Amino acid sequence: MDSHFIKQLVNVVGEKHVLHTPEDLAVYSYDGTFAEGSPEVVLLPANTEQVSRVVKLAAKARVPVVPRGMGSGMAAGSIPMVEGGMVISLTRMNHILEIDTENATVLTEAGVITADLQAAVEKIGLFYPPDPSSIRHSTIGGNIACNAGGPRCLKYGVTGDYVLGLTVVLADGRILKTGGKPIKDVTGYDLNGLFTGSEGTLGLVTEALLRLVAKPRFAKTALAEFASLDYASRTVTAILSAGIVPASLELMDQTALVCIEEAMHLGLNTDVEASLIIETDGADEQTVTNEIVSCVKICKETGAQSVKLAQNETERASLWKARRSISPSLARKAPNKLGEDITVPRSAIPEVIQRLRKISAKHGLPIAIFGHAGDGNLHPNILFDKRQPEQWGKVEQMVAEIFEASLAVGGTLSGEHGVGMLKRPYMEKALGSVSIDVQCHIKQALDPLNILNPGKIFPA
Amino acid sequence: MDSHFIKQLVNVVGEKHVLHTPEDLAVYSYDGTFAEGSPEVVLLPANTEQVSRVVKLAAKARVPVVPRGMGSGMAAGSIPMVEGGMVISLTRMNHILEIDTENATVLTEAGVITADLQAAVEKIGLFYPPDPSSIRHSTIGGNIACNAGGPRCLKYGVTGDYVLGLTVVLADGRILKTGGKPIKDVTGYDLNGLFTGSEGTLGLVTEALLRLVAKPRFAKTALAEFASLDYASRTVTAILSAGIVPASLELMDQTALVCIEEAMHLGLNTDVEASLIIETDGADEQTVTNEIVSCVKICKETGAQSVKLAQNETERASLWKARRSISPSLARKAPNKLGEDITVPRSAIPEVIQRLRKISAKHGLPIAIFGHAGDGNLHPNILFDKRQPEQWGKVEQMVAEIFEASLAVGGTLSGEHGVGMLKRPYMEKALGSVSIDVQCHIKQALDPLNILNPGKIFPA
Numbered sequence: 001m002d003s004h005f006i007k008q009l010v011n012v013v014g015e016k017h018v019l020h021t022p023e024d025l026a027v028y029s030y031d032g033t034f035a036e037g038s039p040e041v042v043l044l045p046a047n048t049e050q051v052s053r054v055v056k057l058a059a060k061a062r063v064p065v066v067p068r069g070m071g072s073g074m075a076a077g078s079i080p081m082v083e084g085g086m087v088i089s090l091t092r093m094n095h096i097l098e099i100d101t102e103n104a105t106v107l108t109e110a111g112v113i114t115a116d117l118q119a120a121v122e123k124i125g126l127f128y129p130p131d132p133s134s135i136r137h138s139t140i141g142g143n144i145a146c147n148a149g150g151p152r153c154l155k156y157g158v159t160g161d162y163v164l165g166l167t168v169v170l171a172d173g174r175i176l177k178t179g180g181k182p183i184k185d186v187t188g189y190d191l192n193g194l195f196t197g198s199e200g201t202l203g204l205v206t207e208a209l210l211r212l213v214a215k216p217r218f219a220k221t222a223l224a225e226f227a228s229l230d231y232a233s234r235t236v237t238a239i240l241s242a243g244i245v246p247a248s249l250e251l252m253d254q255t256a257l258v259c260i261e262e263a264m265h266l267g268l269n270t271d272v273e274a275s276l277i278i279e280t281d282g283a284d285e286q287t288v289t290n291e292i293v294s295c296v297k298i299c300k301e302t303g304a305q306s307v308k309l310a311q312n313e314t315e316r317a318s319l320w321k322a323r324r325s326i327s328p329s330l331a332r333k334a335p336n337k338l339g340e341d342i343t344v345p346r347s348a349i350p351e352v353i354q355r356l357r358k359i360s361a362k363h364g365l366p367i368a369i370f371g372h373a374g375d376g377n378l379h380p381n382i383l384f385d386k387r388q389p390e391q392w393g394k395v396e397q398m399v400a401e402i403f404e405a406s407l408a409v410g411g412t413l414s415g416e417h418g419v420g421m422l423k424r425p426y427m428e429k430a431l432g433s434v435s436i437d438v439q440c441h442i443k444q445a446l447d448p449l450n451i452l453n454p455g456k457i458f459p460a
Numbered sequence: 461m462d463s464h465f466i467k468q469l470v471n472v473v474g475e476k477h478v479l480h481t482p483e484d485l486a487v488y489s490y491d492g493t494f495a496e497g498s499p500e501v502v503l504l505p506a507n508t509e510q511v512s513r514v515v516k517l518a519a520k521a522r523v524p525v526v527p528r529g530m531g532s533g534m535a536a537g538s539i540p541m542v543e544g545g546m547v548i549s550l551t552r553m554n555h556i557l558e559i560d561t562e563n564a565t566v567l568t569e570a571g572v573i574t575a576d577l578q579a580a581v582e583k584i585g586l587f588y589p590p591d592p593s594s595i596r597h598s599t600i601g602g603n604i605a606c607n608a609g610g611p612r613c614l615k616y617g618v619t620g621d622y623v624l625g626l627t628v629v630l631a632d633g634r635i636l637k638t639g640g641k642p643i644k645d646v647t648g649y650d651l652n653g654l655f656t657g658s659e660g661t662l663g664l665v666t667e668a669l670l671r672l673v674a675k676p677r678f679a680k681t682a683l684a685e686f687a688s689l690d691y692a693s694r695t696v697t698a699i700l701s702a703g704i705v706p707a708s709l710e711l712m713d714q715t716a717l718v719c720i721e722e723a724m725h726l727g728l729n730t731d732v733e734a735s736l737i738i739e740t741d742g743a744d745e746q747t748v749t750n751e752i753v754s755c756v757k758i759c760k761e762t763g764a765q766s767v768k769l770a771q772n773e774t775e776r777a778s779l780w781k782a783r784r785s786i787s788p789s790l791a792r793k794a795p796n797k798l799g800e801d802i803t804v805p806r807s808a809i810p811e812v813i814q815r816l817r818k819i820s821a822k823h824g825l826p827i828a829i830f831g832h833a834g835d836g837n838l839h840p841n842i843l844f845d846k847r848q849p850e851q852w853g854k855v856e857q858m859v860a861e862i863f864e865a866s867l868a869v870g871g872t873l874s875g876e877h878g879v880g881m882l883k884r885p886y887m888e889k890a891l892g893s894v895s896i897d898v899q900c901h902i903k904q905a906l907d908p909l910n911i912l913n914p915g916k917i918f919p920a
């Protein structure tokens with residue numbers, strides 16, 4: 001990268017915010033996956049105007065631009081595909097600009113940590129529901145780029161359901177403003193929807209106007225254990241068919257339960273095929289209680305071996321402890337894990353889990369499965385040791401087979417992580433060539449020079 | 461239109477389904493507005509394959525294609541912009557293809573009447589919530605083209621929130637399939653969102669896979685009357701802030717109330733500035749009752765002059781009668797009405813209504829205002845006599861001023877009707893030139909010959 005170009009970048013964002021030593025660049029070469037890719041320069045702009053000026057320079061010089069939040073992504077979307085180009089880190093843009101209590105909206109910069117935003121609005125009785133498990137270290141901008149989900153999304157919807165408006169720096173550096181405070185808007189194409197989940201390939205989201213709801217004041221939680229996965233799956237359908245929409249309906253399979261129990265000694269029954277954590281929430285305690293009691297009743301009718309209903313906050317925290325311990329528990333079981341994010345029609349959960357088990361048995365590596373059963377969104381985690389090259393070879397093969405299993409039952413590659421670099425080889429099979437062609441035309445229309453996060457989403 | 465081309469069309473859809481007599485064409489020259497535009501030919505294809513073949517012929521011959529459902533649109537989106545071209549009416553594609561009870565989805569052809577679809581799924585305990593007032597004569601395909609809303613959308617969301625997948629015939633006749641039964645899907649760009657609300661300018665939606673929910677079993681309704689609009693508006697915010705999300709929060713202003721009372725003699729208090737109809741619904745009777753009782757309490761605290769809570773279904777129907785009688789009542793008051801569809805931030809409802817009153821006073825024509833207060837989505841209806849040319853001139857001026865009023869308070873041109881031909885002149889002011897440019901690039905990318913519904917959405 002020539003020194004004249006670097007100087008131009010320094011002129012925009014200041015010397016301190018242009019990083020190019022090998023040590024600095026190394027920090028921005030990773031995300032939440034096993035992929036790596038080093039940028040030539042990292043910029044830390046302070047505002048939308050600076051992002052716009054930097055992208056204009058990049059466009060002129062044909063330098064690839066990779067937008068990045070905290071780099072916790074699970075699809076290698078925020079690291080350069082090939083060596084080179086610039087990473088634009090939005091972490092300095094971490095200010096909440098306005099909370100409008102009357103309209104229940106928040107205007108925020110993209111670099112705000114999602115948990116910080118949630119805490120700020122909860123202080124005044126409002127609520128931003130999406131809760132990806134990275135919530136404490138991922139940014140709103142990253143969540144928007146991936147259209148992130150989380151356990152609460154069954155009831156409340158995903159990140160995109162809360163996006164009312166965006167400030168986006170386009171591929172030529174122009175600044176686009178979409179949407180506004182009105183809840184309904186059919187004036188032209190749905191640009192909020194198009195940019196949300198586009199993983200930085202169509203523009204850099206620098207600010208977002210988000211819809212909020214009233215903070216639920218009560219929550220009740222139950223844990224149900226099922227001898228058979230079919231029973232657990234049937235229970236999910238029965239609860240939703242009864243008109244109850246729990247905040248969460250989280251599934252853990254036997255392999256996950258065994259890992260958790262070995263690590264945490266919580267007294268979980270590891271002889272069962274699956275457990276469900278069910279949580280209801282809302283503004284009215286009686287309603288929340290009625291709903292969880294109905295869920296418990298349904299669990300018993302649909303074949304639960306046991307159901308525990310938390311009687312107080314301590315018991316509630318203890319039920320969630322199993323679910324929250326999954327990641328550290330898996331880490332104790334094997335040096336590495338690779339977590340996928342398939343989503344299937346709810347009715348196909350038992351079948352896809354059977355298929356995943358066969359994949360595990362075939363390759364001799366465990367797959368722990370947990371996820372958001374109400375949405376059909378499962379996280380199969382392959383447990384392995386990356387230091388053993390033959391295991392890594394198996395893992396790559398298993399990932400391909402996991403995607404095949406999902407597509408075979410009418411599922412999809414990703415429910416909340418995105419495509420990034422890693423799922424590109426499977427895109428055409430998942431979506432078909434016409435869909436890929438339509439999406440490439442949109443990409444080409446908005447980024448004709450292909451400088452925005454090149455090498456992501458689309459098959460090479 | 462040359463006879464060879466007509467013959468090719470006949471070969472695809474059959475002689476009976478190619479209309480070109482002046483009488484037949486006249487039927488397809490109108491929609492729910494005052495606009496007119498005659499096609500040269502109307503086609504009634506039986507399936508997606510026929511639509512695809514017809515669009516291929518149209519593309520080759522550079523003939524404009526205007527997709528149409530039942531022609532009840534409120535923005536002149538489904539009639540030709542200029543004389544000529546073909547209308548493709550999807551009304552023969554009126555079959556429900558699959559109801560999947562376990563996954564709560566319905567696969568339907570685009571020409572199914574929305575009320576028919578609702579009745580079919582309600583028979584088995586499922587529920588398709590969007591309820592545009594045209595529900596008994598508009599089609600699912602038309603609803604998707606406009607991303608239609610309705611009173612229930614406060615709680616349940618708009619049409620787009622239920623679209624899981626689409627079959628779309630593209631501008632070159634290729635068939636695109638988007639989405640699927642998984643509830644969450646971030647595999648690539650959100651094409652469901654892009655096509656929904658695109659008013660037939662990017663493709664013809666021929667089939668849709670829609671998400672369903674459990675049918676709410678109970679509903680409770682109250683009518684609250686407010687001496688001041690400010691009180692009514694404050695009530696809306698207070699109810700939502702309390703964590704209650706009613707199915708509907710419908711507002712009627714004094715002009716609307718006077719019209720209804722004059723026509724229907726329902727005993728409405730016409731001395732008040734506004735009434736709110738509040739409805740809660742759900743699976744559990746006690747919860748639904750608790751919620752409406754809380755709403756009634758809030759109404760009283762926030763200054764309602766009177767609140768009536770329906771004690772049974774008869775009383776409930778009687779409260780809704782006022783809201784449902786608005787259209788016929790306005791028709792009695794003046795020979796013509798022109799209804800707009802602005803959406804403003806909830807907090808701006810009182811201010812925008814003041815502005816609308818000034819517009820009414822300035823031009824000497826009444827504006828009756830009603831709409832979905834919870835969403836900030838208002839329908840100002842100008843009452844006039846089209847036979848008097850100077851009145852029509854005033855109406856056109858008033859429409860422009862209504863849009864200005866909405867934009868001035870942070871609102872938008874349309875919450876659920878769409879842009880069509882009629883709102884094009886205001887688009888640049890509403891969205892800004894960058895947004896229009898981005899949207900035109902998307903249109904150009906997907907319809908390079910500009911044959912799909914030309915002259916709609918975008919400024920000339």
